[in-house]
Amino acid sequence: MPRFDPHSWCDGDQPRQRHLDLDLTVDFDARTLAGRVRIHLADPSEGPLDLDGRDLVIESVKTQDGADIAWSVAETEAVRGDRLRLDLPTGTDVIEIVYQTAPGALALGWLEPQQTAGGEHPFLFSQCQPIHARTMVPCQDTPRHRVSYDAAINVPAPLRAVMSAGDAGHEESDGRSTWRFHMPQAIPTYLLALAVGNLAKEDLGPRSCVYAEPETLEKSAWEFAEVDGMITSAEKLFGPYEWDRFDLLVMPPAFPYGGMENPRLTFLTPTLIAGDRSQVNVVAHELAHSWTGNLVTNATMNDFWLNEGFTVYAERRILEEIYGAEYADLQGVVRRNALQVNLDQFGKGSEYTRLRTDLAGVDPDEVYSLVPYEKGAQFVLLLEDAVGRPRFDEFLLDYIKTFRFQSITTDEFLEFLELKLPGVYMQIQGPRWVEEPDMPDNELPINATKVEKLRELAAGWNDGARPDPSLRDEWSPTEWQLYLQDLPRQMGDADCQWLDETFDLTKQGNYEVLVEWLTIAAGSNYGPVMPRVREVLTDVGRMKYLKPLYLALMTHDEGKVFAREVFAAVSDSYHPLSKGSVAGMLAG
Ligand code: BES
Ligand code: ZN
Numbered sequence: 001m002p003r004f005d006p007h008s009w010c011d012g013d014q015p016r017q018r019h020l021d022l023d024l025t026v027d028f029d030a031r032t033l034a035g036r037v038r039i040h041l042a043d044p045s046e047g048p049l050d051l052d053g054r055d056l057v058i059e060s061v062k063t064q065d066g067a068d069i070a071w072s073v074a075e076t077e078a079v080r081g082d083r084l085r086l087d088l089p090t091g092t093d094v095i096e097i098v099y100q101t102a103p104g105a106l107a108l109g110w111l112e113p114q115q116t117a118g119g120e121h122p123f124l125f126s127q128c129q130p131i132h133a134r135t136m137v138p139c140q141d142t143p144r145h146r147v148s149y150d151a152a153i154n155v156p157a158p159l160r161a162v163m164s165a166g167d168a169g170h171e172e173s174d175g176r177s178t179w180r181f182h183m184p185q186a187i188p189t190y191l192l193a194l195a196v197g198n199l200a201k202e203d204l205g206p207r208s209c210v211y212a213e214p215e216t217l218e219k220s221a222w223e224f225a226e227v228d229g230m231i232t233s234a235e236k237l238f239g240p241y242e243w244d245r246f247d248l249l250v251m252p253p254a255f256p257y258g259g260m261e262n263p264r265l266t267f268l269t270p271t272l273i274a275g276d277r278s279q280v281n282v283v284a285h286e287l288a289h290s291w292t293g294n295l296v297t298n299a300t301m302n303d304f305w306l307n308e309g310f311t312v313y314a315e316r317r318i319l320e321e322i323y324g325a326e327y328a329d330l331q332g333v334v335r336r337n338a339l340q341v342n343l344d345q346f347g348k349g350s351e352y353t354r355l356r357t358d359l360a361g362v363d364p365d366e367v368y369s370l371v372p373y374e375k376g377a378q379f380v381l382l383l384e385d386a387v388g389r390p391r392f393d394e395f396l397l398d399y400i401k402t403f404r405f406q407s408i409t410t411d412e413f414l415e416f417l418e419l420k421l422p423g424v425y426m427q428i429q430g431p432r433w434v435e436e437p438d439m440p441d442n443e444l445p446i447n448a449t450k451v452e453k454l455r456e457l458a459a460g461w462n463d464g465a466r467p468d469p470s471l472r473d474e475w476s477p478t479e480w481q482l483y484l485q486d487l488p489r490q491m492g493d494a495d496c497q498w499l500d501e502t503f504d505l506t507k508q509g510n511y512e513v514l515v516e517w518l519t520i521a522a523g524s525n526y527g528p529v530m531p532r533v534r535e536v537l538t539d540v541g542r543m544k545y546l547k548p549l550y551l552a553l554m555t556h557d558e559g560k561v562f563a564r565e566v567f568a569a570v571s572d573s574y575h576p577l578s579k580g581s582v583a584g585m586l587a588g
């Protein structure tokens with residue numbers, strides 16, 4: 001198995017990493033991490049070793065005895081990055097690399113004080129999934145070669161460092177402090193994670209606390225207070241929680257995702273803090289990854305649906321247990337609608353609508369969509385439906401137990417499925433789901449009467465059907481989202497004005513509803529909301545919100561001018577990933 005991962009230079013015939021020992025200094029002025037990593041190998045080794053790197057400045061590469069290891073950048077590809085070719089002398093156990101990261105490292109978001117809630121201190125966060133760990137640490141950056149790790153992170157004294165690892169103490173000297181971490185469990189490298197900022201914490205339960213800037217701590221603790229109940233219901237579904245702690249970190253708004261399942265410390269966007277706990281499904285989702293993703297991990301990004309499809313299914317089960325089936329169903333419909341938008345964007349027959357993908361030469365960030373999530377979850381639901389819930393629950397427990405702390409391919413999953421639930425894959429026309437593009441026609445219907453009513457009302461918009469003003473406070477945020485998703489993408493000023501004045505949409509505190517509305521208004525070039533659109537595009541880095549808003553603006557000439565002007569003014573403060581993905585949309 002020489003190269004088994006299209007997004008890594010890792011060679012399966014070469015020695016493999018087992019443990020990383022990091023010692024890094026955070027320099028906010030230079031925007032670098034500088035120091036060293038010791039890569040512990042599984043066995044004493046010799047000969048060639050290919051590591052992944054991107055834009056790293058490497059000073060030296062030595063063995064545990066201080067002997068120089070010959071190395072070079074043997075090759076560079078746009079998507080994979082650099083192939084760092086080392087030539088190990090006989091008996092090499094540990095490789096010590098002294099290096100620093102580039103200021104533009106894709107894994108790292110460097111925020112100015114004004115981008116934080118407190119406004120006084122800078123902030124740093126990492127986002128390594130899918131293939132950016134290599135911009136932070138030279139390593140075999142493939143999920144198949146798991147590592148445990150230790151780290152010492154040196155930061156300016158008032159700031160605190162947190163990682164996807166256990167706390168191993170800290171000390172202060174000369175206006176700097178060093179935070180130590182120990183991560184005994186083996187994780188894929190995309191789960192390496194670091195954040196540094198002015199952070200305070202508050203306990204939420206026996207195994208959870210929330211970290212946030214002091215200014216947002218209280219609201220965060222209230223919003224996520226139910227987390228312990230979620231852990232308990234997830235354990236019923238998947239077996240014991242194996243990561244010791246499940247802490248949360250509320251980021252500044254520039255964070256490009258809703259949530260990231262970094263083990264022991266989930267990273268969350270502050271846009272979840274709506275003041276009504278209406279977006280805690282994201283916490284349920286990241287928690288579910290503790291089993292599906294972090295325990296059983298996709299072998300490569302071609303198998304990403306194993307992570308996300310199972311996690312969306314599990315998220316829905318947790319929501320069902322806590323809030324009931326109707327709530328979980330409504331959420332399901334909202335997400336199915338959003339999937340349809342992605343399917344239409346890719347077009348019929350697109351490669352990227354298969355569950356098992358072939359992403360050789362393709363940047364996974366560029367083809368990120370809801371397909372592995374929602375098509376994946378629909379496939380899992382079909383499996384459940386075919387064998388019944390009790391038998392499927394048994395299968396899930398068995399699946400997790402069998403593959404815990406392993407990284408598996410789609411084939412390995414299908415083999416296990418056939419072994420444990422023989423015949424079911426063909427019975428549900430599995431190959432059409434896994435191997436073929438588009439949505440097969442045997443999807444399970446979601447029958448929620450509420451949904452039908454909302455759909456009908458929205459469909460009648462052009463014939464004058466309008467929601468009664470009393471529904472403003474009667475509909476839940478999810479119902480509002482559903483209704484807005486079904487409205488025409490463009491409407492006249494009078495209609496926009498009526499909607500906004502009757503239902504106060506621009507003042508919405510729930511970002512899902514707000515952005516759904518602003519997308520319609522921006523696509524309709526409705527002037528009065530443009531200041532709010534500008535604010536959202538300036539403050540919020542979550543790509544889920546940036547993309548539809550910019551896309552809606554790009555549907556008309558005035559919008560294009562507005563979009564390009566806003567982007568030019570604020571994009572320097574975007575995370576490199578958000579900046580790259582929006583730049584691509586504005587060029588077209
Ligand atoms: N692991 C993902 C985020 C991710 C995926 C980052 C691929 C980089 C590459 C995380 O679990 C996720 O799916 N987040 C969603 C939340 C959700 C409820 C679907 C998000 O950020 O919107
Ligand atoms: Zn996820």
